[in-house]
Amino acid sequence: MKKLFTPPWWAASPHIQTILPLLFKVARPTTFRQRQELPDGDFIDLDWLGQAQNGEPILVIIHGLEGNTESHYARRMLIEAKKAKLSAVVHHHRGCSGEPNRLARSYHSGDVNDFAFTLAQLKHYYPDSPLYAVGYSLGGNVLAKYQGSTERHSLLERAVVVSAPLKLAACAKRLESGFSTHYQRFLIKRLQQKMLDKINTPELAEQMPISKSQLKKLDTFYLFDDKVTAPLHGFTDVNDYYQQSSGLAYLQHITKPTLVIHAKDDPFMTDDVIPNQEQLSPMVEYELHDFGGHVGFIEGGWPWKPRFYLEHRILEFIQLAGATVSEYAPPSSQRDL
Template identity: 85%
Template sequence: MNKLFSPPWWATSPHIQTILPFIFKVTKPVTFRQRQELPDGDFIDLDWLGQAQNGEPILVVVHGLEGSTESHYVRRILTEAKKAKITAVVHHHRGCSGEPNRLARSYHSGDVNDLAFTLSQLTHYYPNSPLYAVGYSLGGNVLTKYQGSAQQNSLIEKAVVVSAPLTLAACAKRLESGFSTVYQRFLIKRLQRKMLDKINTADLTAQMPISKKQLKMLNTFYLFDDKVTAPLHGFTGVNDYYQQSSGLNYLQHITKPTLVIHAQDDPFMTDDVIPNKDQLSPMVEYELHPFGGHVGFVNGGWPWKPTFYLEQRIMNFLLADNDITTQQ
């Protein structure tokens, strides 16, 4: 357990840690968009901060469920990358860049193929630039699975995983109780709106696994994943999806330096996401904090102007062996 992170007295609640960063977002640095056509006829968008030259590293940012470049944690890591003068690129999941994707399918917690495609494109066009990556929440689970399944063939030199739901079934169950249901309700409504748009799209209606009436009844992640996520992405059901997509069992196969950061009070998770020593590869550094909430880790300031632990920790880990150093 790493004790470098300590919340201020007014931010020990996991819900303050989770919600406050969402409310007080930093200004996003200027980015430019690149559309990337996928082999199956769909697309994803990349948002670039700068452009790598002379073999400079590229930081790949993988956002969480229904996130984007506008997410508070993405804005902050882009700001930190700008300070460190390194190029960063946000890999949007399908349909998360502000425009619906073309196909009936979308993205899910174990979808490593789109990330692998982005990484292969970056390696092709910037062959001398080492690739670093940071994944948050769902994106952290995707990054974990990619690192563990690719093993020595991973195109990422170093990675950081933040607040990842590494055991999906347990996390889905956690969100069905207490105040955590507020987060579930917020996210489910966003997913339902997206699915409703697809049900209403003439070319996609026949491919939808449910009707509008059925969609309104899916008020938990377990139900949504069973009736929508699983059938749309080739799983036999929700349990098959959760079993194949959970990142926990991939940690032991990771061969590239990877830092995993969790908060034990994360309202999206239970202790089931915490790996034991036998589940950790020697290349994985695991950091568990008593406090921090979900992608929160507020470590100072005041409620109207909080400061954060994550960005400095992420950049220091990724750039430890580089001449580039982060600015305090």
């Protein structure tokens, strides 16, 4: 029987769960970079752990907003994948690998096309390799939408969605109050700097939907998404973007085994991200924990050497190769832990 997640006494706070992993130093795994040229003239970078061999499983890691291979969760997952002798690759969103992307557009919470392109390339070059994926936060929402898309057949055998903002409008509102505003401020500054760099690039400046002075006033996700994300990516406005990109509605259409992990105390979320039974496909196993924060899930150790729940749970799930959800899930697809 799977061990349930319980935080140690010193890490019960959702903010400790969320912030401490950012401060804890994780060894940097050795990776090598592969650049993928995209059909629209842009590029995305993949960071590989080891050399993949056709026929061997490949785990694709999708980072969150403004994350990359250096993100604490990506590093830990790569380290544990190496221990498990599993090939792994980090799929970077556009402009997140340390080099600005070429186009005015960037990436967003519902952008499944780049991820689908990566999977198609992997399947082309490694046709006999089963593909798995884990997506964190924004990357988790992308993964949930990909898995439940009725426009394409998922190339993944199994997938794990962690701390995903499955209802974008509600999550944006949540980040405008209380201590959560600190997370919003930190991330907005990074997004603003990227947009400022593009405004300052002559060949892109005319394509940008805002000026420098306007950019400085966009101090919430709602405003930034309305004035930047939506127009840059073909949405009518922020509400159209949030409605089309939120992963919650896609969960009921998932046809491949998928594990979704949330924490009730996630400071990025509200209860609106929690699906009811009717919103879950029989192929979805849903874990709702009382604690865990945002991509935290510290389950033991001490502040200077924490121990985490996510990596062994992710590996446990994806290594159930050949099993069906009904063989290991409880009678109800929704698990309130």
